[in-house]
Amino acid sequence: MGEPLNIGIIGCGAIVAQYLKTLPSLPSVELRAVADLDLGRAEAVAASQDGVRALTVDALLADPGIDTVLNLTIPAAHAEIALRAIAAGKHVYGEKPLAANTDEARLVLDAAQKAGVRVGCAPDTVLGTGIQTARHAIDNGLIGRPISATATMVTPGHERWHPNPDFYYVPGGGPLLDMGPYYVTALVTLLGPVTSVIGAASHTRSERTIGGGPRAGQTVPVSIDTHVTGVLVHASGALSTLVMSFDAVQTRSSNIEIHGEQASMTVPDPNYFDGEVSVCDLGNRENDRELGWDVLPVSAGYLDAGRGYGLADMALTPPGEQHRASGELAYHVLDVMESLLKSAAEGASVPVRSAAERPPAVPLASLTEPLTASVRA
Template structure:
């Protein structure tokens, strides 16, 4: 590609604000229009964005100026909106997960392939200096051969802060499909694709109460498991233990730890782009930890950097936050839920290449920085 993308956003909910703050800083992205089923939300999103028009979804899809749709709808609508955008001849970059199921996601990738269009998908947090510095340390052999990892995310539930949390507690939601993409994408980026999984899941409450906004006090039914744990077997032989919960109160565990033959590593929260990477070396007899300097990744990144990375990718190359990676991550999570339901190990049918590492650089100036 290599040319600026003319982007139209479909879906102006809570996450849109983060993209709207970032996109104007990226020379490879030109935001043209926004749309939402609620016209007032589209108007509010366009306000203050110079040259950005508020349109209906149909108008945005028909607009010949727009070559790429940024799909920020709820997870249940991801596949439908992406398919409509692809049928309109537009590339798609979407929020995670790629779709509510691998069956839906497969249709998106097949249509894109047939039409010669690109599909990208969040999370792009793995492109920031946090995960990329950890990736570079692993690739350089700093921790030796990776043996195992742990990934932990616990919260008592998003209904405490989100004014419309319903979609978190229906199929396509839950802690694994909502927050799991950050952690599984990070684990695949660091350790490679997953070949099989085992797991278990549970839920403690059948109703959640909204804690903020105009619907505060309203009850939301829970129809999915809200605590999921499992073991991911990577193709490399490394084992990752995953805990994702909307039931637990708090944890003192690191978001991600990687354990190698020569060192253990603490990796920053993959829900963010930056953060410190620390290691404890085998030869360090006092067990002290040292912080590594940032050595890779997009500096000062924010949501939308995956879209900019897609714009900068060569026509015959693959952008990093790509559809194949997002499909594999979804397949891993779907397989984990299947394993939790059956009590048996499940083979992950898909695979994906680890995306190329990101050198330490700024996308606002497209300049590489010497680490």
């Protein structure tokens, strides 16, 4: 507290550009070094940032001037890099999912607890004004007791834009583990933890064709299900229906809808930090006809947020308190998704063994102010 965390990034792939847009504006973190298995990629990133060094992975992990590793490697490497960083005495904040599976994720959390360091994990989009305004409304009883939710993400596949999409179509990839963290984290933030799931899954194509870049026209084999659907049973009693697909083309419905006893709510796409929250209550219906939706004013969340706000929130969280984009929350989300895939394979309901508290709500605040004036309530 009072001094910024010195950050070293490991993994300079496509996602790093989004973090580089945000990190320079956050006084609570300071990017010091970047590393990648391809040193040339790290050198290109370092050259674009004042005062940032390009290092090998080993050198970055050994650098005593790095407090925290921002782990932007592919999902299969998340646990390996996290464990190495923890062994070097560093905090870790990683891209989603926390690890390729819950066994690896548990090793990370146990190692961090033993070492006395923090683990954080994306997505941090739920800390923005979109999801937090929706949560503020729910917590203040605007829709009454929540009954159900729907969460939908469909796309014809990331190979249409990603130059190296292979990892999306092998175990550890797929629409649920890739995009599901945004939606499941949002649902847990809004409605609380999940106690059981039931799911089904399918796939329509055995290979995918890369749409652009140096490998355009090459095919990628598909060894996983690419359409996953299911029902999440929350501890509160609410039921969420989830659809995650790399097979469908588009949806016209809201990405997330929450239905309560007194009103229904549309929630912004959890892949982004902002967006409109709309409510249709019983007073907006007449003779079973919808009369209109009201857009809620922005009332909560980090303003003008971007990727890396979860890392900044971790940096500002006092010792002994739980940061919002925590490893424990990410573990529960991974457990929910892994249980859903297990249910789809077995054709039966599966209990979710882990539990996670809803992270503290985010007041309407900015993280771009000087550290002495930063707000974290």
